[in-house]
Amino acid sequence: MANLASRIRARSHLTGTFTLRSGATSTEYFDKYLFESDPVLLDEIAQTLMPLVPSDVDALAGLELGGIPLAVALSLRTGLPMRFVRKEAKTYGTCRLAEGGRVDAVRLLIVEDVVSTGGAILDAVAELRASGATVKKALCVLDRETGGPEKLAEAGIQLTALYRMSELT
Template sequence: MTVDRAELVSRIRGAALLQGAFLLRSGRTANHYFDKYQFESDPALLSAIADRLAPLVPAGTDLLGGLELGGVPVATALSLRTGVPAVFVRKVAKQYGTAKLAEGPDVAGRRVLVIEDVVTSGGQIVASAGDLRALGATVDTAICVVDRGEGGCAALHAIGIDLRSLVTGSELL
């Protein structure tokens, strides 16, 4: 059963919004932080998030590319919901075993939807999309649970990626 959007926003806020002084991946400091592991580790909440993200998956998507680490549980839940296979994208290829950057199905020649949990500057999506494209993937869309509204959308647009978000940071404040 799909959770009402307003209720979902309230549940995400209650689980993940922290107040204080926080250093973000982008290097910026913020007086609030979205602790994504709080909504990613809650099976009922993660399931409700996947229900709401599913309609954002573009037609013709071959793979859901969950970015290390926070995008992986979101991509997994979304894969279970949509039936689209997931691939797990490392920040750096491991130096042992298969030594792959993208774990799972081969991305070459496939349309990969990048999945992230929280987007601020978009820096990790930009880097990972470049890596996936170098492996032969088509990357033109990314989705996230929370877009903080701090430049990520513009940064992605500049490299030809459409960002779709479930909620914005301002909705959670």
């Protein structure tokens, strides 16, 4: 697993000045699209995430945009169906927040790439729960160690991260 961590870092670690979704700035950034666009690395990440998928979920919920490729790869590995979760419901067509099947009475596992404060997960979970889904757990590749797990726990969501930022720096 240490080899995977070093490969993720080598592929996606950038330095400079970056504004995060939370509005905070950072001198380090992990460009998840760089590790998600590498099919070999993405598959290895999914294989390594597989044992972390709890047995009490019905489907994976990949968050737009970075969680989608991870959820697809993990779905292919686990055989679990998935839902494509938008940042907001579209205003045309089906007008759904989540595509790929119903969410009411479905136990979902949120799949995300990088978690900072957990804001994207919290936004999605609020909408999914309002639609009748049960969401108690989330899985990510990288926890930036900036309060995300604690904020998610306050909302009743347990975050499991493949790596913490300190393990990749």
